[in-house]
Amino acid sequence: xxxxxxxxxxxxxxxxxxxxxxxxxxxxxxxxxxxxxxxxxxxxxxxxxxxxxxxxxxxxxxxxxxxxxxxxxxxxxxxxxxxxxxxxxxxxxxxxxxxxxxxxxxxxxxxxxxxxxx
Amino acid sequence: xxxxxxxxxxxxxxxxxxxxxxxxxxxxxxxxxxxxxxxxxxxxxxxxxxxxxxxxxxxxxxxxxxxxxxxxxxxxxxxxxxxxxxxxxxxxxxxxxxxxxxxxxxxxxxxxxxxxxxxxxxxxxxxxxxxxxxxxxxxxxxxxxxxxxxxxxxxxxxxx
Numbered sequence: 562x563x564x565x566x567x568x569x570x571x572x573x574x575x576x577x578x579x580x581x582x583x584x585x586x587x588x589x590x591x592x593x594x595x596x597x598x599x600x601x602x603x604x605x606x607x608x609x610x611x612x613x614x615x616x617x618x619x620x621x622x623x624x625x626x627x628x629x630x631x632x633x634x635x636x637x638x639x640x641x642x643x644x645x646x647x648x649x650x651x652x653x654x655x656x657x658x659x660x661x662x663x664x665x666x667x668x669x670x671x672x673x674x675x676x677x678x679x
Numbered sequence: 680x681x682x683x684x685x686x687x688x689x690x691x692x693x694x695x696x697x698x699x700x701x702x703x704x705x706x707x708x709x710x711x712x713x714x715x716x717x718x719x720x721x722x723x724x725x726x727x728x729x730x731x732x733x734x735x736x737x738x739x740x741x742x743x744x745x746x747x748x749x750x751x752x753x754x755x756x757x758x759x760x761x762x763x764x765x766x767x768x769x770x771x772x773x774x775x776x777x778x779x780x781x782x783x784x785x786x787x788x789x790x791x792x793x794x795x796x797x798x799x800x801x802x803x804x805x806x807x808x809x810x811x812x813x814x815x816x817x818x819x820x821x822x823x824x825x826x827x828x829x830x831x832x833x834x835x836x837x838x839x
Contacts, residue, residue: 569789570768572754572761579753614771616789641775646783662772663698 594618730786744818
């Protein structure tokens with residue numbers, strides 16, 4: 562299964578990749594929304610983890626662009642923005658899950674399992 | 680900026696460390712920054728704030744503390760690039776989490792990271808800068824909150 566990690570923090574991209582593990586997923590990553598769309602078009606992942614606050618193109622706009630390209634993509638938004646309105650907006654735009662930073666490995670695995678079960 | 684606003688960041692910093700580390704941080708009482716205070720450390724990140732409030736949030740920490748935090752995070756690369764990135768992520772997370780109490784009108788920028796002990800950092804003139812000391816496993820870092828309410832924000836209207 563192909564998974565794309567989108568976050569402007571290299572530390573977060575690496576942490577998510579470490580936790581998810583490469584045995585189950587083929588993983589690629591991107592540091593902003595613009596780069597994410599380029600990788601998405603070439604890599605065609607089934608799952609995307611998406612930060613919101615990023616340079617160039619923000620995560621919510623990137624969610625729109627990805628779902629316009631392939632509506633069945635499963636997207637887990639992972640963000641530090643803790644207000645309810647942001648999580649609601651992400652789900653309204655078509656993301657299947659929302660995980661608040663900072664998160665534990667257990668929380669990440671739980672969210673991904675729920676995403677895949679849908 | 681109200682006392683309650685400062686508490687949001689005090690609690691937010693404590694929550695951040697307790698979430699990523701088995702050892703909680705001791706978050707000290709905020710105090711007003713004096714011009715002569717030299718608070719900037721090896722790695723610093725600034726988040727620009729707009730929307731209902733205007734100003735900035737700084738997080739600054741010494742290299743050994745950032746490396747120790749990165750190790751707990753599972754990171755094996757403890758280079759300066761990783762430390763700079765991680766300090767930016769800490770500032771981003773604490774600022775973003777503040778929206779739980781401050782609401783979606785508290786708009787945050789992407790972090791700008793400064794390496795080295797920058798002493799000529801500019802703080803906005805129209806808002807007081809409060810220093811929040813953070814101690815963790817013998818290391819000391821600092822959160823600096825410099826915010827003013829926007830005149831036409833909903834917060835101001837609600838307070839009047």
